[in-house]
Amino acid sequence: MDNIGQALMDMYTYERQFTEYVGILRENQLRKYPDKLAEFSEVRKIPLEELESSEIFYVGNPAEILIPEYIEQVDSYGLISPTNRMPIFHDRYVIPIKNADGNILNLVGYNAEKNERYVYGTAKYYLRRHTPYGLENLHYAYEQGFAIYTEGITDAIRLRSLGFRNSFANCGTHDSKIIEQQMNRCKYGVIVIPDRDKPGTKAKNKWKFINQIVIYTFIKYKDIDEMCKDNIDDLSWIKSYIDLGIKELKNCGKNGAFGFCKEFTMY
Numbered sequence: 001m002d003n004i005g006q007a008l009m010d011m012y013t014y015e016r017q018f019t020e021y022v023g024i025l026r027e028n029q030l031r032k033y034p035d036k037l038a039e040f041s042e043v044r045k046i047p048l049e050e051l052e053s054s055e056i057f058y059v060g061n062p063a064e065i066l067i068p069e070y071i072e073q074v075d076s077y078g079l080i081s082p083t084n085r086m087p088i089f090h091d092r093y094v095i096p097i098k099n100a101d102g103n104i105l106n107l108v109g110y111n112a113e114k115n116e117r118y119v120y121g122t123a124k125y126y127l128r129r130h131t132p133y134g135l136e137n138l139h140y141a142y143e144q145g146f147a148i149y150t151e152g153i154t155d156a157i158r159l160r161s162l163g164f165r166n167s168f169a170n171c172g173t174h175d176s177k178i179i180e181q182q183m184n185r186c187k188y189g190v191i192v193i194p195d196r197d198k199p200g201t202k203a204k205n206k207w208k209f210i211n212q213i214v215i216y217t218f219i220k221y222k223d224i225d226e227m228c229k230d231n232i233d234d235l236s237w238i239k240s241y242i243d244l245g246i247k248e249l250k251n252c253g254k255n256g257a258f259g260f261c262k263e264f265t266m267y
Helices: 003-032 036-044 048-053 135-144 153-161 177-184 198-206 224-230 236-254
Strands: 057-059 092-098 104-110 118-120 146-150 167-169 189-192 212-216 261-265
Touching: 003 057, 003 104, 036 048, 036 057, 048 153, 092 135, 104 153, 135 146, 135 167, 146 153, 146 236, 153 167, 153 224, 177 189, 189 236, 212 236, 224 236, 236 261
Parallel strands: 146 167, 146 189, 189 212, 212 261
Antiparallel strands: 057 092, 092 104, 104 118
């Protein structure tokens, strides 16, 4: 086996072991905190089944991630702070980031009440700039011919709960040629739903998909997650706007348009 083949094999083995570790950790945490996921669902108004499907779990005490049989690997999983050598998650809901094969690449700790809402692990093969959240559903985007692209992970999870399984999060405001190439493989193009703030505007201007429809949330809301949470009793009108964007995207593609960008706002 040549060096490249060995490196790929090492990476695959690492990903499988990381995925196994997270599976054990999640089972432990669901037993330890049986009501926490339902509590998160109630507070954030995201269906419990969507949180379960996304394999989210809660970590209360940092020591809980130190599973004895994986103690030597935890550092390579990016879960130990390089400054104080302590586990990085405390009182956070942990969200797995997967690759297109469904293997776990990294973990993100989320708490909406903290100043730093997201705390990202620094796993060995994870490149945040080039790895969107949701790659395990990339095949849906290619099958349906379009992707929905957001800034934050909870935005993508929220859209999944509305039935849009082909939703992805940039995990920040950066741009990436690799991500652009992945999304540009969609037959029709990309629906972009940016945050309603200055960083969100900058991000939207940096994301250069070949064909795209930009949908802005109603001006009082920062992002699509917040907008859905505040209108949880009637999400049909929000979904109708997204469906309209999808229809327009497909119509442009069927009519032979190329390199277009159209924008509209939810009211």
